Amino acid sequence: MHAFYVPIRDDDGFLPGVGGEDDGLKGGLNGIDNGRLHFDGVRIPRTNLLNRYGDVAADGTYSSPIASKGRRFFTMIGTLVQGRVSLDGSAVVASKLALKIAITYGSQRRQFTAADPKREEVILDYQRHQRRLLPRLATTYAMSFAHETLLAAFDGVFSGSHDTDADRQDLETLAAGFKALSTWAALDILQESREACGGAGFLAENRLTQLRADLDVYATFEGDNTVLLQLVAKRLLGDYSKKFKGADARTVAGLVAGQVGQASVDRSGLRRLAQTVTDLGSTGRAVGHVRDEETQRTLLTGRVETMVAEIASRLRPAAHASAEDAAALFDANQNDLIEAARAHAELLQWEAFTAALAGVPDAPTRRVLTWLRDLFGLTLIEKQLAWYLIHGRLSGQRAVAITDYIDDRLLPRLRPHALDLVESFGFAPEHVRAPIASGAEQQRQEEAAAARTAR
Ligand SMILES: Cc1cc2nc3c(=O)[nH]c(=O)nc-3n(C[C@H](O)[C@H](O)[C@H](O)COP(=O)(O)OP(=O)(O)OC[C@H]3O[C@@H](n4cnc5c(N)ncnc54)[C@H](O)[C@@H]3O)c2cc1C
Structure with missing residues (x-):
């Protein structure tokens, strides 16, 4: 695959042989035009080839600094990863902005009276409002830290400091997983x-509807999210089969039944299959342990590893089946595969958040961010309680303890810090530009309270 520079029009319109049309009005993102081009008998000089990775000499000889055809293809196509990295960053910023607006408004807007008959409650003091916004705030922090690791991997590849084939593949996988989840x-x-x-x-005027319309297509362009997660899943399976090549059924069964300790995370942030397989029985811990970092890691990691191992063992017959039967078997497992990829990318977000905590020098700040990380981790586990219960990873009692811990501890602890946590995104008023988050609501509430007092 090679890219060419092709002039398409001059002041009078399309050049000879070139045609095209606009795609018309879209569901959002209309600030950017999309359209189609077609070419018929258009010739361009060979010097219009963007020739960093492949060139054609005057005598027609082709040359490339990359000898392997496969590597050349992936190097060329690899530049497209920039789009996914950018989309991941945009999705993080849009999420921060939305929460900045909603949490600011939620801290000022008053509705209904609960305790005080004279003054209505601030809506963010309602538990349900906290449940709606604070776990999403935790997810946004996780996505933001994960994006930093993606940028580091991106810099490694594009600066040339870490650009082996393996580095590029890691970057592809990280970008695919994070872009899908964040958008x-x-x-x-x-x-x-x-x-x-x-x-x-x-x-x-408060921007949320337009932002949502504009971001809608992020789930599709630069790679449809579902298809991207399939790419991540194939990588997980590939790594798994390399690791367990030639392993006997008992080793694999041990992994399926067991869970993993000490899994390693390499420089790129990609999680490798673990070296050691420990006994499932050891999850039998006290309720209090459900919240500790190691338990969260063990539960999240164990789920990914078990899902991949289960799928891999179901796919084993494909190695000796006809192409048709192998495709059917793969398809029969596709849904689980994509769920495994999602779980893997969530684990990487959790790891990125956890790694970032170590870099926070101020102890009280670290404490608040640790609660937020716990909220992220426990919300992920809570979403998959059925899986953990079915696989015997959590008892019913511990499963209930997770929800109680979120509702009774984490939300009330984080509530007083909600405004600081969105303040730290660093948006100035000219970035926010939403009247409801400008302090106008606060002023309106104070005027209404003053008027009531005067009556
Ligand atoms: C606004 C906009 C701008 C764009 N800009 C560009 C651009 O600048 N350059 C460019 O090259 N492209 C561009 N695209 C194209 C974009 O990359 C594709 O639309 C996108 O990759 C999805 O492909 P598709 O539309 O063919 O969807 P399809 O592949 O037809 O997918 C339709 C649905 O089927 C599902 N599906 C597809 N395959 C599978 C499978 N194997 N298993 C399970 N489910 C599957 C998908 O999840 C999706 O939900 C743009 C698209 C849009 C909307």
């Missing part, structure tokens, strides 16, 4: 933030 999360966060601001959230 989906951004849509969910924008919608929940919009609803959390009630009718005011629906006003165009």
Whole structure:
């Protein structure tokens, strides 16, 4: 695959042989035009070839600094990863902005009276409002730290400091996983933030509806999210089969039944299959342990490893089957595969968040961020309680303890810090540009309270 520079028009319109049309109005992102081009008998000079990785000499000889055809193809196509990295960053920023708006508004807007008959409650003091916004805030922090690791991997490859084939493949996998998760999360966060601001959230001036419309296509372009997760899953299976090549059934069964300790995370942030397989029985820990870092890691890692091992063992017959039967078997496991890829990317986000905690020098700040990381980890586990219960990783009692811990401990602890946590995103008023997050609501509430007192 090679890229050419092709002039398509001059002041009078399309050049001879070139045609095209605009795609028309889209569901969002109309600030960017999309269209189609077609070429018929268009000739361009060979010097229009973007020739960093492949060139054609005057005598027609082809040359390339990359000898392997396969490597050349992946180097060329690899430049496309930049789009996915950028989309991941944009999705993180949009999520931060949505939460900045919703949490600011939620801290000022008053609705209904609970304790004080004279003064209505601030809506962020309602548990349900905290449940809607704070776990999403935790996810946004996790996505943000994960994006930093993606940028580091991206820099490694594109600066040339770490650009082996393996580095490039790691970058591809990380970008595919993070882009899929963050763009989906951004849509969910924008919608929940919009609803959390009630009718005011629906006003165009408060930006949430337009941002959501613009970000909608992020789930599709630069690679459809579902297809990207399939790419991640294939990589997980590939790594797994390399690791357990020639392993006997008992080793594999041991991994399926067991769980992993001491899994390693390499420089790129990609998680490798673990070296050691420990006994499932050791998860039998006290309720208090459910919240500790190592337990979260063990539960999250164990799920990924078990899912991959289970799928791999179901796919084993494919190695000796006809192409048709192998494809059918793969398809029969596709849904689980994609779920495993999602679980893997979530684990990487959790690891990125956890690694970032170590770099926070201020102890009280670290404590608050650790609660937020716990909220992220426990919310991930809570979402998959059925899996953990079915696989005997959590008892029913411990499963209940997770939800109780979120509702009774983490949300009340984090509530007083919610404004600081969105303040730390560093948006200035000219970035936010949403009247409901400008302090206007606070002023309106104070005026209403003053008027009531005067009556
Ligand atoms: C606004 C916009 C701008 C774009 N800009 C560019 C651009 O600049 N350059 C460019 O090259 N492209 C561009 N694209 C194209 C974009 O990359 C593709 O639309 C995208 O990759 C999805 O491909 P598709 O539309 O063919 O969807 P399809 O592949 O037809 O997918 C449709 C649905 O089927 C599902 N599906 C597909 N395959 C599988 C499978 N194997 N298993 C399970 N489910 C599957 C998908 O998950 C998806 O939900 C743009 C698209 C849009 C909307």
